[in-house]
Amino acid sequence: MTDEQKPFDQDIAAELERLQFTLQATGIGTWDFTPGNQLIRWNTRCQELFGFPGEETVPFQQVLTRIHPDDRERVDAARQEAFDSPSDGLFDIQLRTLESDAHPSRWVQCKGKAHFDQQGNPIRLSGIAQDVTALIRQQEHLATSEQINQLATEVADVATFHLRLADGHIDYQPLLAKILTGLETTQFDQFTLANFIHPDDRAIRQQAYADGLVTGRIRFEVRFIWHDGSVHWIRVQGAYIMDESGKPWEVTGLVLDVTDQVLALQKLENSEAQMRSLVESAPFPIGVYVGRNMRIQLANQSIKAVFGKGDDVVGKLYSELLPELSNQEIFEQLDHVYTTGTPFHAKNQRVDITVDGKLQPYYFNYSFTPLYDASGKVYGVMNTAAEITDLILAKQQLEKTESSLRGAIELAELATWSMDVKTSRFSYSERFMDWLGFSESTKSMDEAYNPLPDEFRQSVADAIAATIAPGSSGIYHNEHPIINRLTGQVRIISAQAQVFYDDAGEPLSLTGTAQDITSQRQLQIALEHQVQERTEELEAANEELSAINEELAATNEEYAATNEELEEANQLYSRSNENLQRFAYVASHDLQEPLRKVQQFGDLLKSQYAAQLGDGIGYLERMQAAASRMSNLIKDLLSFSRISTRQDASSLVSLNNVVGTVLGDLDLRIQETGALVTVDPLPRIQGDKSQLEQLFQNLLSNALKFRQPTIAPVIQVTARTVANSELSPSIKPGRVTPMYHCIEVSDNGIGFDEKYIDRIFQVFQRLHSKSEFAGTGIGLAICEKVVANHGGAITAHSKPGQGATFSLYFPA
Structure with missing residues (x-):
């Protein structure tokens, strides 16, 4: 190493140290893929990310086995695309790694660039990898980044030359020819030696000699192509020797091979540029x-x-x-x-x-x-x-949603439970603990099965095992009795649950609810007992008729009588089923009676004891308001329950008549708000008139409710036909037909953020507080059920402050 190179190399080392520190601080891993041998060479950070500790070089196909199966094809396609794009060669993809005993599953962002030779052939693909799990799952630890190999420069031996300008004769030692051509000889003249210069660099030599006539000194670096085809960077330094008249007559100089230094500098410059690019483009x-x-x-x-x-x-x-x-x-x-x-x-x-x-x-x-x-x-x-x-x-909103869900579960008198698949431990809500006679909220699997009657334990265990088994639907539904361990009380419960999976597709938990259906089943058993008694009576009658028919040898009459008795039995079954449905309806409506009494007695207290209550009037009014909200909630739940049962579309219904009826019902609210409602001619569809009226009642009521306070509502109802092939992939009607009627209800109200589109059609989902807008959060869920019952689909488009458009698709 020469003295003039030492400051240069020190600057390189200092810059590399700064780049290395920046890279380490960002938690980025580096990798380099060679298409020729299909090997990936990477630093320790990448080894950690992909689960190959201590393996600096790994075959590409082996790396694919550590990538999530759903991402492998994308990774390979992105790699091929980078090699097929010599103009830019960029590689950018986000992928998941698989979980193992020693390494968790991660989200990894990989960015890189392909490098090509002079013929445009890919020679390597290099880049960075970064753990971005924290951006998705709130994980924060950044790992150490790549280790940068230190550059080393080696200077070859130096050879001298003397070039006589008058006749072009050059004196040199064999070492010079070896440095310039790879052949140790003195047989080459200056023109032969110059021909070994790379064609693209020959002008550099000519310009350097021309500039030397002014400065007296010559210095340039060019590429020489050796006899074996290898390329070497050569530095030429010299000076013009003048004659007595001051004219140049000789050039004396030296040459040295600086290939290692030039390549090291190029690598450093590439690394620095890449580092700055990585920092600038870091996500x-x-x-x-x-x-x-x-x-x-x-x-x-x-x-x-x-x-x-x-x-x-x-x-x-x-x-x-x-x-x-x-x-x-x-x-x-x-x-x-x-x-x-x-x-x-x-x-x-x-x-x-x-x-x-x-x-x-x-x-x-x-x-x-x-x-x-x-x-x-x-x-x-x-x-x-x-x-x-x-x-x-999102976490804050989730906490609010969970709070609302707990309130709904409590209102519906449901119990909740879950099972940790790995530990086989069950967790119970307080209501479930009361049913089972448990004092602790978590139990082992054996303890959890103790409250089951002996004849039900194995069937419940088998059903749960089948639900969490690979390939199952992940949905659990079972009905069985339980026995309180303290009181001996027997309940019949209906349990539902769903399996939740991790990123690798492995089951994490089975979580769900349970409902006490003892009274319903007792009634059902009583009705079935009555049916059994009637059936036995019919069987006795049939036997008696059979005996009579045998005596009279009237075989045809015997068959006719038997058919009549069977028809009567079917009617008895039908009446029994109707009784069951009527009982469920009456029982649901009886839930309103206590609320009506709360409101009536509240009115009596206000009218007769207002003076004695004083400030208590406020609490009384809040009680009545809460009872009113619960009454509306029960009404909406009943509507939702009725509509959830799909009805056969048995008649043609004019949507113009349906919307006209709804607008008549809303006439007062339309006048109060100053709303402008326009309705295009609408088609006739096969369906249930009452359900369709409920659908448009909810949509138009929402358009009037969620209006902007300073602008009169403008509501439009339009219709058009849409081919099945024109439907967006996100729209999936319940019945497939070539054409659909698209009915759109649009307004200029407050609108909503479309990221909540999947929530607004779910039960109890609200985007605004009760103090802003009244409601139970069930209206749009009812709309979704009505459209589904008619074989259609519903979706919405909106932006905050720009109104909303609800699109309904019905089979044409």
Whole structure:
């Protein structure tokens, strides 16, 4: 190594150290795939991500076995696409790894670029891999990043030459020819030697000699193609020797092979460019702040988006760019990291940032990491972060939804239970514990089966085992008795549950509800007993008739009488079934009676004892309002229950008449709100008139309810026909026909975010609080059931503040 190369190499080493530190701090793994031998070479981070610890080189097909089966084809297709695109060769994919005993399943983001030779043939595909599980599942740990191999430069032996300009004669040693051509000889003249220069570089030599006439010195680097076809970078340095008249007559110089240095420099430049590209394109925010005043030196696009202050942020002070953070302890955290060298990590941290002139809350997992110079002194802080705002908001919404669900379960007097598939332990709600006589909420499998009568234990165990077995539907439904371990009380329960799976498709838990149906089954048993008695009487009568018919030898009359008796028996069965349905309907309606008494007695208290109640009037009114809400909820549940039973579409129904009837019922609300309602000519469809009226009653009522306070409602009902082939893949009618009637109900109301589209058609799902808009959250679920009963489908399109459009599809 020459003295002039040492500063250069030291600069390279320092830059590599900074790049290596940045790479390690970002938690990124690096990999390199060679298509020729189908091998992947990667660093320890990638080995950890894919479950190959200690294996620096792994066959590509073996790596595929550690990737989720649903992702393997995409990975292979993305790899092939990168090799088939020489213009850019980009590789970008998100995949899942499989779980093993020693390695959990992960989501991994892989980005890379293909490299090609001069003929356009792919020679390698290299890139990065990053664990992005934390962005999906709130996991936060970043692993160590790639180890960068240190470059080493080796300088070959130096050879000298003397070129006489008058006749072109050149004097040199065999070593020079070996350096330039690979052949150790002195038989080549200067023109032969020059012909070994790469054709693309010959102009460089000519220009260097021309410039030397002005400066007196010659220096250039070009490629020489050796006799064996190998390419070598050669540095030529020399000087013009002048004669007595000051004219150049000779060039004296030296040559040395700098191939290793040039290739090392190219590799360094590629690595640095790749590193900067990786930082810039990283899917998570990265920033570097230098000095105690935290001046921004580096900010990738992700962190610029978080700042919300535009792209011109480099060179500005962190505190001046984000003054809104002054009272959020972040400035103090940065200063502490800078002054002590102690990293700082925050999880699920709320940070209020001004974006578009408005202070808005965001949530992050972020880290402040000290950066050290060559002397070991902290010169700055690196900021890495992952925005988890959507995850936090989703978690908060989930908690609200779970609270609503618990209220609905409590209202319906349902018990809940679950089984951990791996541990075979059962968990019970308080109501279920009361039924079973348990004092603890979790039990082992043997303890859980104890309350079952002996003759039911094996069948229940078999049903649960079949539900969680591979290939099953994952749905459990069973009906059986249970015995309270303390009181001996026997109940008949109907249990339903569903299996939940992990990312690898393995069952995690069996979770569901149970309902006490003892009274229903007792009634059913009583009715069946009556039917049995009548059947026995019929059988006795049949025997008697048979005897009479034998005596009279009237075989035909005997058959006729028997048929009549069987028809009567069928009628008895039908009446029994009708009695069962009537009983269920009456029992459901009796739920309204206690609520009516609560409201009536509340009215009596208000009218007769208002003065004595004083402030208690408010509590009384709240009680009546709660009773009214529960009454509406029961009514809606009854409607939903009736409509859930699919009815045969036995008559043609005019939708114009249906919508006209509904608008007549809503006439007062239309006048009060000043709404403008327009209805296009609508088709006649096969269906149930009462259900269709309920459908349009709910949709039009919602359009009037969810209006913007300062704008009069504008509601449109339109119709068109749509071919089956034109339907979106997300629209799946219950009956397949070539054509469908598409009825659209649109409004200019408050609208909603389409990310909630799957929720709005579920029972008890609300997007607004009860204080904003009244309702039970069942109306759209009823709409979905009515459309399904008619073999159709329903969907919606909306944006907040821009109204909503509900699209109904009925078979034509």
